[in-house]
Every structure is written in C-alpha cells, then in structure tokens.
Amino acid sequence: MDRKTQSNSILFINDNEYEVDEQGFLMNISDWSREVAEGIAAKDGIELESEHWEVIMFLRDCYFEYQIAPAIRVLSRGIGNRLGIGEGNTRYLNQLFAFGPAIQACRYAGLPKPTGCI
Numbered sequence: 001m002d003r004k005t006q007s008n009s010i011l012f013i014n015d016n017e018y019e020v021d022e023q024g025f026l027m028n029i030s031d032w033s034r035e036v037a038e039g040i041a042a043k044d045g046i047e048l049e050s051e052h053w054e055v056i057m058f059l060r061d062c063y064f065e066y067q068i069a070p071a072i073r074v075l076s077r078g079i080g081n082r083l084g085i086g087e088g089n090t091r092y093l094n095q096l097f098a099f100g101p102a103i104q105a106c107r108y109a110g111l112p113k114p115t116g117c118i
Contacts, residue, residue: 013039025107032110041108044099048108051087052096058082059109069114072102 008027011018013036019027024040026032037056041048048056058079062070070078072090080088093101102114 011040011043023103023107023113025113026110029110029112036110037108044104052105052108054083054087055079055093055096055101055105056109059105059111063109063111069106069109069111070102071114075102075105075114 008019008021011020011024018031018036021027024043026036038048041052046052055075059069059075062068062074062078072093076088076090076093078088079093086092090101093105097104106112106114
C-alpha cells in the first residue's frame, strides 16, 4: 500500500517542499537535513540548540543502526549512556522537547514516529 494518502500535506521550508504526514513526520527520510530540522522546529516555535542536536543525532544514529526509532525509555537510557546521568532522564528530555521527547525529537530528526507512541 502506498504511504501517500489524502491526509499528507506539504511543508514549505526555505522555498523547498517536503511531504509530511498528518503529524508532521517527513514521508521521505532522505529529505532530512539540518535545515529541514530547523524549519520544522521553527514552526513549533523552537530554536534548536546544541543540547537538542545531541538528542537528534543520537536518534538518527540509533535509527540507522537498528532500523527503528527508539521509544522514550530506550532514548533516556541511551542519552544517559552517551551524555551522562544528568541528561539520561525524562525530565531533561521534556525540558528540551516539551511536546513529547520521543515524538518531537524524532520528527526533528526526520525519522518515523517511534514505536509505542500514540
């Protein structure tokens, strides 16, 4: 079945068009770039800082290694292992991604919605 449905829409970032689903996830993972991530975040009213990028790049690394976007528990544990215990908790991640760390960070990372997320 074709992923393209009537509920998909077009996201415009710097005069470029990107197809997204009804929740704003890129339909084509190869469309992702830092510029696209910054554009998606800007539409949410967020300017991506180095702390955001650490999480985004961690998610992309995980996805390309395991072919799945990690759920929040795996994300928290992985960030804690990579950055230290202070960053490896949901409180820290919620401060960075107030709309839900796993979902919002995956959207900025150009990845599919994580498994187990509504």
